[in-house]
Amino acid sequence: MGSRNIAHRGSLHAWLAAAALFAFLMIFTEGEALAGAEGDPPFSDTAGTVFDIIQKGDPTAFVCLDASGRGERQIWDKRVDGEPVVNAYLFHARFSDGTNIEVAVNPEFGSREAAEKEASRYTAALGQLPTSLRRGINRVSVHEGRKSFHAGTGQIVFYAGTATERESYNHLEESIFHEAVHASWDAEHRLVPAWVKAQRDDGGFLTSYASRSPDREDLSETALFAFAILYHPDRLPPADTEATLKAVPNRIAYIRGLLPPDKPLFVDDGPPQGCAAKSVD
Numbered sequence: 001m002g003s004r005n006i007a008h009r010g011s012l013h014a015w016l017a018a019a020a021l022f023a024f025l026m027i028f029t030e031g032e033a034l035a036g037a038e039g040d041p042p043f044s045d046t047a048g049t050v051f052d053i054i055q056k057g058d059p060t061a062f063v064c065l066d067a068s069g070r071g072e073r074q075i076w077d078k079r080v081d082g083e084p085v086v087n088a089y090l091f092h093a094r095f096s097d098g099t100n101i102e103v104a105v106n107p108e109f110g111s112r113e114a115a116e117k118e119a120s121r122y123t124a125a126l127g128q129l130p131t132s133l134r135r136g137i138n139r140v141s142v143h144e145g146r147k148s149f150h151a152g153t154g155q156i157v158f159y160a161g162t163a164t165e166r167e168s169y170n171h172l173e174e175s176i177f178h179e180a181v182h183a184s185w186d187a188e189h190r191l192v193p194a195w196v197k198a199q200r201d202d203g204g205f206l207t208s209y210a211s212r213s214p215d216r217e218d219l220s221e222t223a224l225f226a227f228a229i230l231y232h233p234d235r236l237p238p239a240d241t242e243a244t245l246k247a248v249p250n251r252i253a254y255i256r257g258l259l260p261p262d263k264p265l266f267v268d269d270g271p272p273q274g275c276a277a278k279s280v281d
C-alpha cells in the first residue's frame, strides 16, 4: 500500500514535471517573423537576415554518428501542440572535443536509413558550434513539417521542411546557433543581473524579434551577431558591424566573455566517445 502511495505521488511529480517542461518549452518556441521592423532595432530577426555567418566549409568537431536502435522519447511537437511519446530512431552524434548529442528522429521518417540521413543533415552544423554552446545540448529531435524550430534547456526540436527552407538560403547553421543558445546558455545567462544591466545600458535592441521578447530572445538573437563580429568580422558588412556595435555594445562585451576570441572554438570536454573514440586511435 505504501508503494502505491509512493507510485501515486510519483505520478503527481511526473505530472508536475511535465507541466513545468511544457511551460518551459513553450517559452522558447520561436515566434513567426513579423513583416517590417518596429523602428529602432537595425534588424528584424536573425532568421531573416541574409548574412552567411557560419559557412559550410568551416571546421566542424563532428566525427561520426552511432546508431542506438529505437527508444521511446517524449518530444514536443508543434504540429499537434503537445508532447507525445514516440518510438524514435535514436543516434548519438560524436564530436572530437568529447561532447555527445542524442539525435531522436520521429518514426514517421519510415526507416532507420531515412532517419540516419535526416539526422546527418544537422550534425556538421552542430559540430561547428563552439564547445560552450554544444556541451549543453543533450538531445536534438527531428519531426517532418514546416513549423519553426524551438528549444528548451538541453533540447532542440527541428522540423525537416523548415530545415530545407533554411538550407535554401544557407541559414540552417545560423538557426542551429540561435537554438543552441536557448539550449545551452539561456538558463544560466538570459536573466542574470550582468546581462540585464547590459540590456539596460545599451537601451535599444539589435532585432525587433529580441525587442518583442527581451527576456526570451535577446540573448539568442544578439549572440549570433556577436559571434560574427568576434570570429568572422569579414562576413558582416562594415556598416552592419557598426550598426551592431552602436546598438548593443554592452551585450557584445558580455558575450565576448562567453566566447573569448583569443581562445579556440573547440575545447577539450573529455575523451571522444563511441565511434569517435575508435576513429581517434
Ligand SMILES: [Zn+2]
Binding pocket: 028, 029, 030, 178, 179, 182, 216, 217, 220
Ligand atoms: Zn529563439
